[in-house]
Amino acid sequence: MLEARLEQASILKKVVDAIKDLVQDCNFDCNDSGIALQAMDNSHVALVSMMLKAEGFSPYRCDRNIALGVNLTSLTKVLRAAQGDDILTIKAEDAPDVMNLLFESSGEDRISEYDLKLMDIDQEHLGIPETEYAATITMPSAEFRRICTDLAAMSESVGIEASKDGVKFSCNGDIGNGSVTLRSHTSIDKPELNVDIELTEPVSLTFSLKYLVNFCKAAALSNQVKICLSSEVPLLVEYNLSGSSYLRFYLAPKIGDDE
């Protein structure tokens, strides 16, 4: 039996909005530590990993490990019924056929309830090791989204080059080339605009912009985004949710001459 009450339904709504364009169906794995999700896109070059910790819910109860296989497009349709400040309660039996979603308006004068049919999804889980990245860039999520969309207009892929001077996003397309360079920046008034670059060694990698633009749909979840790079390993883009909950995206780098 699962019962999880989320004060802000919008969190789940934004998470699902961010990943529904990357994966079609996925399992929400519920256990006593929280609700986790891991899924890859159709081409298996990108991976999304979400963790909603039990502390983020009040109350949270999960007696047994339950996998809720959901079609994200369908879930979006149900979540569309939620108002921004609704309280969401997710309920499911131990061997569920449906997932029950209950939306209460904050004034508790409107209650809407939905049952979403579940599906059996065969998914392989990848073990993701803790990695020491060569470069870790923390920057405003809106800024990252802007850079990605701007460069995506010119080219399919972006080169990300982190050095002691800063981080340079550059692209080379049919109509020309372009680049955006960011330097470390600390603002006392507006800490959400800080740009922080931690570097152990310079690194330069190329990524598909279409995927990065897709990741940026999660910008609504958090003001800041953390981008971690090391050569020869997938890029990590992490959005922190409330507490230690997170939404992470991994993307395989482009290797080879065909940039």
Added chain:
Amino acid sequence: MARTRSAKPSTAAPAADTDSIKSKSAITLVPHTGEPPKVFILPSKATPEARIVTLPNPRTSQPARYLACPDTGIYEFKRIAAPKSEPRSWLIEATPTSNESKASGAAGPGSQVTMGSELFVATALDPLFLVLPALADVKASKGSKKPKRLFLSSDDHLDKLPQESSHLSDILRWDATRRLIESRMSAVCDAVDAGDEQMFRLNEDKLLEAIYQKAKRMSEGGLPPSMEDKFVNKVLEAPLMHRVVRTESQVTSNPDSGTSTPQTDSATSQSTVSSAETDASSVSQTSTAATSVAEVQADESIVSALQASPEIVQLQKLKTAFEFICASYVPPELADTLKQSFTGTGGPVDFSLLNDYIASLEKLRSEMLAVRAQDYSRKRNMDEEEDEARMEKKRKMEEEKKKKASESRGVRELKKVNTSGMKKLSHFFQKK
């Protein structure tokens, strides 16, 4: 000719069972337990010593029920039942004068209705088929192309039949039955005398000849109408010429006419038809409408594109009969080789006439199909096949649509992204 009994005459236990239920039902309605009584028609020539026994089925080697009579041989049970769509029951009347109630001493009129509408008719079975799996030694010869068969005594052969729940050894104690089986064995086997015993070895040529004779008799006596319709007439039926297509409906509206085969020589064809009919009525099958036969034939001599001669029809009947026997009584492994040697060159009958006819028929059919496909005037009554193909296409489209609806625009667009040079994530991360 045949007498009907309301219960298995030989097995005493079930009979007593049903009787006890009958007597109780006069007072209270006892929920019916156990098997409902079955209705059997037994041959009148079978002696009272006849028993219902379990023997391995020659085709499947599974235990099946047979009626064995020490004097007249072995009978198999044919089940005759109404189709599921027409539920029927038996009303079994137990009059005090009937043999059973006298014998068991049950009093009172305990008539009863059984749910099943099945009728089991015991028909004579050549014991040859029962021993055939042992003679052919199908299990042992599996794998090797040419089985090496040894001369063995009849007992050694019969030991090879499946022993579980088989009463074979019991009925072999009847001398007449044993003699019968051995005489049938010698009909298809090479035999040698070894001391006071006879040793047998299966001779496939003899077996082929024996089955051929059976098939010949079966086809000459006329096949049952339903069989003739499906395997003889349907196969030989030529497509109707397209210009006189209106008469087609007349032909199909007479499904039990039994002779939609195109035949010019009406004298011979009529004679085979009538013989088939008398045969059919004697075994109480649905009789055919004789009047419609002539009428349809008159039409068909105009419309049919190709006509089968009586010889061809006879050949097809023979082939059907042979295949029926093989499919019903001969182990599958043996049936294949038999069929090959029967229809192949060097067989007892020359099938070239029939094969030529069927080949030309095939050609004609494909031509007709091609003509129809181009014919715009037939747009409205499309072929079933075309219909099916269209439905399939539609179904596929719907499925695709549904699948599309369940994936978001973003997912669809990501499919188009050029991922060359990007390794799969399973390359970096280990599978759990």
